[in-house]
Amino acid sequence: MPLIGTPNIVRSAVNWPHAVACLLVAVTALLLGFGALVTTYDAAMAVPDWPGTYGHNMFLFPLTQWLSGPWDLFLEHGHRLLGALVGVLSLLLAAVTWRRDAAPAVRALVIAAVMLVIVQGLLGGMRVLLDDKTVAKVHACTGPLFFAVAIAIATLTRRMPAALQINPPVRGVGFSTAGDSRLLPSWAVGAAVPKALVVAAYLQLVAGAQLRHIDATITIGAFRWMVVTHLVGAAMVTVLAALATFAWQPHEPVSARRWSWLILSMVFGQLLLGAGAWAFTSGVPVWLQGLWTPTEAVVARSPRGAIVITGHALLGMMILGSSVVMALEWGSAEALGGLIGPNRRRQGVAR
Amino acid sequence: MKLTPTVPTGCNGIGNQPPRATGFQSAWSLVLLTIFFATGCGATPPAWFRPNMVKATKEKLSAQREQQVATIMLAMFGTPDDPVALPETGLDEAKLRLAAGPVRSNIVGRKNGLYREHCAHCHGITGDALGPTAAFLNPYPRDYRPGVFKFKSTERADKPTHSDLVRLLKNGAPGTSMPSFALLSETQIEALVEYVKYLSIRGETEFNLMGAFFELEGEEDELPLGRDFLVGEMLTPVTEKWAAAAGARIPVPEMPADLDLVASVAKGRALFYGDKANCVKCHGPTALGDGQANDFDDWNKPIVEWKKEIAGEKDSKFLARAHRVLDGDALKPRTIQPRNLRLGIYRGGRRPLDLYYRIHAGVNGAPMPAAKGTIPPEDIWDIVNYVRSLPYELDGELGADRPMVARDRF
DSSP states (O other), X not given: OOOTTOOHHHHTSOOHHHHHHHHHHHHHHHHHHHHHHHHHTTOGGGSOSSSSBTTBOXXXXXXXXXXXXXXHHHHHHHHHHHHHHHHHHHHHHHHHXXXXXXXXXXXXXXXXXXXXXXXXXXXXXXXXXXXXXXXXXXXXXXXXXXXXXXXXXXXXXXXXXXXXXXXXXXXTSSBOOSOOOOOSSOXXXXXXXXXXXXXXXXXXXXXXXXXXTOOXXXXXXXXXXXXXXXHHHHHHHHHHHHXXXXXXXXXXXXXXXXXXXXXXXXXXXXXXXXXXXXXXXXXXXXXXXXXXXXSSOOBTTOHHHHHXXXXXXXXXXXXXXXXXXXXXXXXXXXXXXXXXXXHHXXXXXXX | OOXXXXXXXXXGGSSOOOXXXXXXXXXXXXXXXHHOGGGOSSSOOOOOOOOOHHHHXXXXXXXXXXXXXXXXXXXXXXXXXXXXXXXXXXXXXXXXXXXXXXXXXXXXXXXXXXXXXXXXXXXXXXXXXXXXXXXXXXXXXXXXXXXXXXXXXXXXXXXXXXXXXHHHHHHOOTTSSOOBXXXXXXXXXXXXXXXXXXXXXHHHHHHHHHHHHHHOSSTTOOOOOSHIIIIIIIIHHHHHHHHHHTTOBOOOOOOOTTOOHHHHHHHHHXXXXXXXXXXXXXXXXXXXXXXXXXXXXXXXXXXXXXXXXXXXXXXXXXXXXXXXXXXXXXXXXXXXXXXXXXXXXXXXXXXXXXXXXXXXXXXXXXXXXXXXXXXXXXXXXXXXXXXHHGGGOXXXXXXXXHHHHHHHXX
């Protein structure tokens, strides 16, 4: 997918910050998958010590015991190893970014990523050592935040903002020329939608983490509040995703538009997975019971249930990641508006 | 047995508030708060057994009495993290310890905290059906404390057998939110069943104790709180029922090998709509569960009745307390819906034997009466056969007289 105005001279060299950032995103996605499974199977306390694993240095824990041991141990130790790998990759990313003299925004994000990965590692350790669900909730919220930062770095390093200023895009190259819908009242409101979507998607993950790490000591009222928050969040994400998809201005990048369609489809998938996750954990909702009642009881801890419940958490994170990419691509037009506008006016490009 | 003097005290100043974290007790949590203020307001409070506040408030127990009950319960049964099984309970403490406490799996082949992993979010830490998700479920999760269980192979008033509970855990209760735990190991299921019994015995003992305090005439009167009284008079009557259940399985006559199924179904149908069995009264003339549906089960009925009682209460302080308890320690009462027999969904099991037990003994805690003594055993089999045919009965086969029969009834 061509990015906005990325010049050929940049493409010819190996873009190490971008490559490392992409690797970081991929490994982080895997890490999040393991983390989500750890929560689904309540396996966080499969290893009682930290930072070691059963007295071993984490990296020297026998491979055979890890791979052929209990499922909970496989998940928890695997989560730790991947976490360590993500930490190393974050440091590597910081090193290559500094060597490449990246933009200040990228540098700031890399610093944030390194700080977040350290905090996240400590949180993981505290969750185990203190055996505390509140820490588990915070840990579950920091993970997607780090993922969002990693994706932002990967997107921004790909874009090369400095080059954009040299070679501003023109109409027809990377910009949508169709669909002049102008459904939104102004350019400013339009630009706010993808940003709001990022915030809503993240807050929705925070709300979901409260439900996923539910503690039996909380009151029914507190749980009801959590459910309502999560449902309102789902509605907000859906509306924002729909707005981002259908309420376009003609000067937005085509790539961002494609992301919006992807996000919208993921949101609909997420709604289905959310309903499935509820059904697997709490049965058929009361309001649906008159219409449909399954003839068999749900099997607790079944692979099917684990896929649906874990998939719901993971897809939420993917929606957040995609929203970040879209917001940055959308934002590129916004950020460049001041630059492009006069250029385009000079070039006689009519809006 | 060790008495610990400090027990949770609180709500209304009278002993039912959880021991909440009073603030951030370590530096790290302060750091966390600055990062994510929205995710929590302190360390997770420890699990605790919630006192039966409906009973305590209904009996107008004083704060001091409530404190006494809580202290005795702590001594007799321990805590959710550290359960105690007195020998008289007949419970296996090793199994209880596998099910109790927080979730951990740090010993190969063993997972602790099974109850909190699988059950507590609906049934509650105390087994009082006040878990966080309870209000969202229909039917509500089972409150173990009254010691009443619906789906079993024993007579209506008896406790279920151990294998009844094992079977329920393995199969779940179709048509409800109760899942099947068929993927758990035998050891894990045994541990969970033992823990359910423990919570039930604990709940009934607490109920008895509160009742005994209520019977005292004056506030200065005291119960003989020695072992003889607490174990002999409060606990043993409960555990004896559990022990008796083991040999109390309902004798079931074999279904005749040469049974004429068509004739049996026709006979069962006549019984279904007839005066003796009178199934039609609740299950409805169409068997869709559209009969009488204004009754409550034994878990909801006391709440409904207590609400009626306090409606005329003059003491505003007590009234406020009662409403607080109704809001926080009881679920909103729901009428019980007679089962739609045409769905082919049987919560207590779909085997003919399971249906035989349901019809013979009724459903304990629900309005479904026992046919025992009214319907001969062989006729119960006929009703079983008819009920089993209902999901497959086509409209055309219903016969023109069926609604007539129904109309005759009402």
